[in-house]
Amino acid sequence: MISYIKGTVVKKGLDYIVIDNNDMGYFVNTSLSSLNKLCEGEKATILTYMHIREDVLALYGFLTSDEIELFKKLISVNGIGPKAGLSVLSTYETNTVKEIILKEDVTRMSKVPGIGKKTASKVILELRDKVGAIDGIVSDTEGTGIFQAECESSDILSALVGLGFNSYEAKKVLDKIDVEGKSENEIIKEALKNINRQV
Template identity: 40%
Template sequence: MFYYVSGPVAHIEANLAVIDCGGVGYACRTTSHTLSKLKQGEKAKLFTHLNTREDAVELFGFGTQEELNLFRQLISVSGVGPKAALSILSATTPANLALSIITGDEKALTCAPGIGKKIAQRVILELKDKLAKGQTLGTAGESYGGSGITVIPENKLSEASAALAVLGYSQGEINLALKGLELDSLTLEQIIKAALKKMMKH
């Protein structure tokens, strides 16, 4: 229903930003990561997700498409609701969270308030499984049809590609972003951050 809201930031509180759009204040539940980049009175643009339940209609807003994509990925996991997804996203950056999911780092998820080991394991298992079924990555980073049971290869290029896919990028966008990066001299985290910078320029 809403793709984004844009306007001056009218109010900020814990996990909430109110954006004034033509005299109407849209209350967007959000992460500490997005809140850290907002200033009251200054213009902001938040990419949104409308969540409807029997007893409530809530608008969630995020500073980047990557954070919104990860939020949607997280709430697709059984047992993870919007509140838990916000908690996970507030504990780290989108790039680092995608990296944690691909590398199976449970501790990065359990440091979020209210997130136990079982939920962390389920997030990692379901999102890695979705990724494996959606695409199988070769060592050169190309995408080809898979059976859905292929394990994502354990090398920097394929892990970086998988993490960027979790953030919602297509394989074509990922290949372009990774092209020309000095993979041998960079850590996995540095590769992902450099690729994100390249994609944000386009």
């Protein structure tokens, strides 16, 4: 297996590069994100994944370990091949893909060319516990919902718990509130209304 290639980028295509290493040119499929950071004539180190099938031998490469690891996770999902994985990473930046998965945003994932809602749901279901956390976002694996960091760090949750609600239902309700531009009191009032509706 080829783990990485260090050399000079001699050509850039729409979704690939050709990189020269010791007078040998390697054709490497890559994402739009990595492609935009590369320039012809410049040296680069490309982290690679070799895809081998009966009739196919192809290299996929990325500039960061974060991107290639996410690529490997994407193609581990049944029905997602390297082309579809590359399409995801060409549509969204790495952190955006993680955010979409953690927020279980099927609509945004299904906007990727070649991925429908059924496949998008499958990707999210299989990877939500595997992509890791990013600042301000946690996975909904325990039914607690996605809870914004600015709310978590405030006294809002503590206030609701102090009013007799358990943290589970409080977090679930807060997740559905658009907190931007609202004071803590306004958020608490809206949360109380929403909790009372559920009772």
